[in-house]
Amino acid sequence: MSASRPKLTVASLTAGFGENAAIRDISLELHANAVTAIIGPSGCGKSTLLRCLNRMHELGAGAWVKGGVRLDGDDLYGAPVDPVQVRRRIGMVFQRPNPFPSLSIFENVASGLKLSGMPRKDLEALVQSSLEQAALWDEVKDRLHRSALALSGGQQQRLCIARALAVDPQVLLMDEPASALDPIATARIEELIHELKRRLTVVVVTHNMQQAARISSHTAFLYMGELVEYDRTEVLFTNPKVRRTEDYVTGKFG
C-alpha cells in the first residue's frame, strides 16, 4: 500500500514569517490511506509544515512560502490555484477544540457546507454519517440541536473532526489533536484516526512520541526547521539512521 504513488508531495518547501524561516527546504512524500506523524520538539516547525499543506500558513501576518506541494500531482501553489479550493480538499483539525459557539451540534457539522457554499441536500443524512464516522453519533443523537459547548472537550474535538469530514476532504491534517484532552478522550481520538485512514489520508502533528508510534505508519522528525529523518514509523523509532533522531526518540533531548 505504501508503495503506491504518493497522495501529497512536498518539494523543497521553505516557509516562515517576516525575516525568519520556520521550515527550510523540506521534501517528503505522504502516502495515501495512511497516517503520517510529524514529530519534533516545540518550535521545530511541525505546525508550520502542516499548515503549508492546506495553505493555512499564508493567512498569518507576514507569512511567506517557497517551494511546492502537490496533491495527486496537482500543484497546490500554482498561480491559478485558489487557496479556498485547496482547503476544501484538505481538511484540518486544530489543537484546541474549536466548535462554533453560536451554533448547535447539528449546525456545527453542517457549517462547512454553508461556509464553502456547497449545495445542501440530504443534510440530515450527511450530518448523521459525519457524526458516525467521528464516533460521536450515539452520544449526541438525542441532543443535536443543543449548543456544541455543552459537550466535553473530547466530544468537542470529535465534533470538529465530524465537521471537517462533512465537506468530504481527501486529506485530514491534525495539529496535536489530542494534546488538550485527557487520556481516555485521547485514546478515543487515536482509535478514530485509525478508522479514518480507510477513507482518507491523515497527517498528524504530535509532540507525543508514544502517540506517533501507536497511530502512524510513517513518521517525519523535524528539528530546528529541517527534516532530519523520514521513514516507516517502526524503523524511525527502533533503528533510526541519524544520531539526532535516536537522541530525540530515546528522550535524550526535546
Place this chain on the structure above:
Amino acid sequence: MSGVSFRRRAVNAVMLGLMGLCTLLAVGVLLFILGFLFVKGASSLNWAFLTKLPKPVGESGGGMANAILGSFKVLALATAIGFPIGFLAGVYLSEYGHGPFPAVVRYVTDLLNGVPSIVMGVFAYTLVVLPMKHFSAIAGGLALGVMMIPIAVRSTEEFLRGVPRDLREAAMALGSRKWRSIASVVVPTAAQGILTAVMLDLARVAGETAPLLFTSFNNRFWSPGWNQPTATLPVMIFTYAISPYDDWHRQAWAAGFLLLASIFAINIAARFLVSRGFSHSH
C-alpha cells in the same frame, strides 16, 4: 507604641468612612434624581399623560403622547442611520483594515465622539433644515444618528476583535471565503456584545436635547410622517421647564422621570443581554 497604632487605626477608620460615604453618594445621586423626578412629576404621570396631546396654554391636564411617539421616531431613525454605518465601518476596521488608514479612521471617530452635541445639531440644521426650509424628524434623527456612529464603530470593532482566532481559522480551514466566515461565524459570535453596545449607544443619545432644538424642534400636535416639526421628550422638558405655568412644570418632571426610566430600562436590558451571553459561552 500604642500611640502609633491608635493613630493608624484612627486614620484607617476615617478613610474607610470617607470611602463608604463617597460610594453612597455615587449610588445615591441616581436614586435621588429618580426619586425627586418621581415625587415632583407623579401627579402628572397618569394615563392621560401617556395617551393625550398637550392642552392649549392655560388649560391644565393633557399629556405628551406626541412627544413620546416623536422621541421613538427620532431614535428609530437615528439607529437606522447610525447603526449600519457604524457597524460596517467597525467590521472594516477589525477585519480588513491594514496600514495607516484604519489608525486615521479610529482617530477621527474618537474626535467625532468628542464633538459637542449642539454642533451636531448645527450640522443637521445646515444639511437638512436649511434646504428643506422647515424643521423635521428627519433632521433630528440625522443629528442623533451621526452622534451614534463613533461608539457603534469602536464597539463593533472591539467585539469583533474579541472573537478568538481559533474560530476564524476553523472557518477558513473548512474552505470558507473570508467575507463568508465574517458573515457566518465572526459576526454571529460577537452579535450579543455588539447589540448590547448599540443599546447603550442609543440610551446615551436618547436624552440629548441640544441637537434637537433646531432640528426636530417641537410640536404641540401629532406629526404624521417624518417631514414636520416633531415633539420629543427632551425638548418638551426644556420648553415646559422654562415656562411660567405650574402645571407645565409638573409635566416636565413627569417627562423627565419617564425619559430617565426608559434609559434605565434600556441599560438594564442591555446588561441582561450581556450576562446571558456570558452564561451561554461557559
